[in-house]
Amino acid sequence: MGTMRAMQLDRPGGRLEAVELPVPEPGPGEVLLRVAACGVCRTDLHIVDGDITDGRYPVVPGHQIVGQVVRGAGDLAAGTRVGVPWLGSTCGHCGYCTSGRENLCDDAEFTGYQRPGGFAEYAVADARFCFPLPEGYPDDQVAPLLCAGLIGYRALAMAGDAARLGFYGFGAAAHILTQIAAWQGRAVYAFTRDGDRAGQAFARRLGAVWAGGSGEAPPEQLDAAILFAPAGELVPRSLTHVRKGGQVICAGIHMSDIPSFPYRDLWGERVIRSVANLTRADGHALLELAPRAGVRTQVTRFPLADTVAALDALRTGEIEGAAVVMVD
Ligand SMILES: [Zn+2]
Numbered sequence: 001m002g003t004m005r006a007m008q009l010d011r012p013g014g015r016l017e018a019v020e021l022p023v024p025e026p027g028p029g030e031v032l033l034r035v036a037a038c039g040v041c042r043t044d045l046h047i048v049d050g051d052i053t054d055g056r057y058p059v060v061p062g063h064q065i066v067g068q069v070v071r072g073a074g075d076l077a078a079g080t081r082v083g084v085p086w087l088g089s090t091c092g093h094c095g096y097c098t099s100g101r102e103n104l105c106d107d108a109e110f111t112g113y114q115r116p117g118g119f120a121e122y123a124v125a126d127a128r129f130c131f132p133l134p135e136g137y138p139d140d141q142v143a144p145l146l147c148a149g150l151i152g153y154r155a156l157a158m159a160g161d162a163a164r165l166g167f168y169g170f171g172a173a174a175h176i177l178t179q180i181a182a183w184q185g186r187a188v189y190a191f192t193r194d195g196d197r198a199g200q201a202f203a204r205r206l207g208a209v210w211a212g213g214s215g216e217a218p219p220e221q222l223d224a225a226i227l228f229a230p231a232g233e234l235v236p237r238s239l240t241h242v243r244k245g246g247q248v249i250c251a252g253i254h255m256s257d258i259p260s261f262p263y264r265d266l267w268g269e270r271v272i273r274s275v276a277n278l279t280r281a282d283g284h285a286l287l288e289l290a291p292r293a294g295v296r297t298q299v300t301r302f303p304l305a306d307t308v309a310a311l312d313a314l315r316t317g318e319i320e321g322a323a324v325v326m327v328d
């Protein structure tokens with residue numbers, strides 16, 4: 001069926017390079033998609049930088065794929081616009097899969113890691129793991145919902161009824177979650193890199209009641225803190241700002257080591273936990289909620305050929321909102 005342009009990584013820590021690959025052939029139950037847009041996630045950086053190394057190489061990264069079905073499968077007919085998230089497939093029968101925790105399946109395969117991703121003109125995906133997308137969001141603006149929004153939403157759900165919520169690391173996920181949390185009537189405290197006045201103003205515009213540097217103390221104790229930044233030192237630091245019975249929720253796939261801290265900071269039934277991946281139920285819930293909550297994403301677009309520049313911009317923190325690769 002010819003060839004396509006794609007961005008491929010040959011090994012962890014290698015270079016992401018523009019290549020010509022055969023257009024993938026969908027297997028049983030898989031759709032073939034013409035990719036329109038693919039969001040850039042911090043996990044893509046961890047994959048390219050070799051912080052996580054369990055991929056199947058060479059690999060085309062990218063796991064917030066928005067595309068049009070060109071060859072249908074399952075319930076998805078040609079012409080349908082769908083989203084492909086990080087969770088690419090699961091075994092379907094293990095204890096995790098059968099108890100509503102497919103995000104923890106030992107045999108799960110992840111898009112743009114063990115399965116080919118969306119920094120390419122075409123992608124294949126298991127039809128059962130694709131999401132129908134809400135109308136009213138253009139391709140570029142819906143893409144960041146597929147991981148930043150979705151895993152952020154899972155972390156928000158873990159926070160339960162927390163009324164005072166801290167977000168550490170104000171990137172793609174926090175910019176979406178702030179809008180949802182504010183709409184739900186929660187008070188959001190946004191922690192950016194120290195001195196990032198523009199990022200703090202951005203957080204306030206989106207509904208945060210307070211914004212400051214990650215070294216600052218919030219004006220009130222928090223019921224929960226969600227950490228999107230991959231910096232282990234934020235765990236003990238945020239813990240000191242969480243009330244008794246409160247939680248620190250680590251939402252990234254990779255984090256630098258956590259420094260030791262006094263037990264008294266954990267005392268009082270405080271909880272530290274991680275959030276891993278997503279379930280399809282999380283995806284359906286978020287994609288139904290986002291339009292109702294009036295979520296608007298702010299995106300910076302890059303052409304496919306500039307995917308490396310998009311990753312670099314994310315690494316240096318110069319993206320306000322989310323970076324999205326556009327495939328035309
Ligand atoms: Zn399983």
Ligand SMILES: [Zn+2]
Pocket residue numbers: 041042043044063086147148
């Ligand atoms: Zn992601």
